[in-house]
Amino acid sequence: MMSVSFRGGTEAPADMDALFRAYSDDLRRYAYRRLRDPEAAADLTQEAFLRYVASRRDERSDAPASQFFLWRIAGNLIVDLVRRERRQGRALPLEQAATLADAAPLADQSLIARQDFALLRAALDGLPPKTRTALLLNRVAGLSHAEIAARLSVSPSMVSKHIMKALKVCLQSLDSAAG
Template sequence: MNVSFRGGTHGSADIDALFRVYSDDLRRYAYRRLRDREAAADLTQEAFLRYVASRQAERSDAHASQFFLWRIAGNLIVDLVRRERRQGRSVPLEQAALLADAAPLADRSLIARQDFATFKAALDELPPKTRAALLLNRIEGLTHAEIAARLAISPSMVSKHIMKALRVCLRKLEAADA
């Protein structure tokens, strides 16, 4: 896109035109480097603010303005990455779980194995149709109507089988924890 800028100091219309032409590309550039949309948007605005404050791009060459903006953005990215390395990166609480180590602690792993063994034993004690109804619903994701057709029972019986299976499993797990 060709954009012409008046010589001398850029007026507000020129800065607005510059922003419209380059802001999306600059934001994408920052996002590719940072992998954070909000930080990329903030960095884009900061680059334009610094550009306006410096008034170094007083040339009439829009191409030079583009390269100066990218240079400012690159410097801001380097500063941001250095600051995050030094201080650690702050993330929203919702994303904090993604940063946590996915491997469970040893005691959690042991408890989970014991709970699984208890749950499996409870499943093994269930009548075949009750066990099948629960597994088809919770593991395979089938609807009550689909389970009813597969097991040759009514959808209301499917509900009863699933509720019975859940009660038995819950009782076994609670007894194991006591």
């Protein structure tokens, strides 16, 4: 029976399920740090284990360096993937490729955006003057609560209350239209 050294130095049977459970998360994180793509990292992790199994199928010896062998396989797969992407360019999902063809929003997206804008404008117009001004100064002009408080002659905590009230009204306006 083959044994594998797990984290913490304990020995356990090297059935592939136990090996996968012991190392897959760490291997996937390693691949993600190098690739910055969670799907590619997950695929690469599975491919590394498949190649490990294929390489060990005929061997009956102990393999105390299984983890290191897996990391070597993963490292080689990462290098191969990066080289292939450099040569061929990175493949995009079809829905992303379609948006690259024309940067203008689709007609239905434009209509929805215009409707949302009209709802927000109506909600803002219905707010008390200080509440509306506090929100616009914060979100549009980028002023801090202290700066807004000085302009409106109120406390910074009151500015927070005005902004929260305005945001709540705006969200309710959008939610009522969506529901």
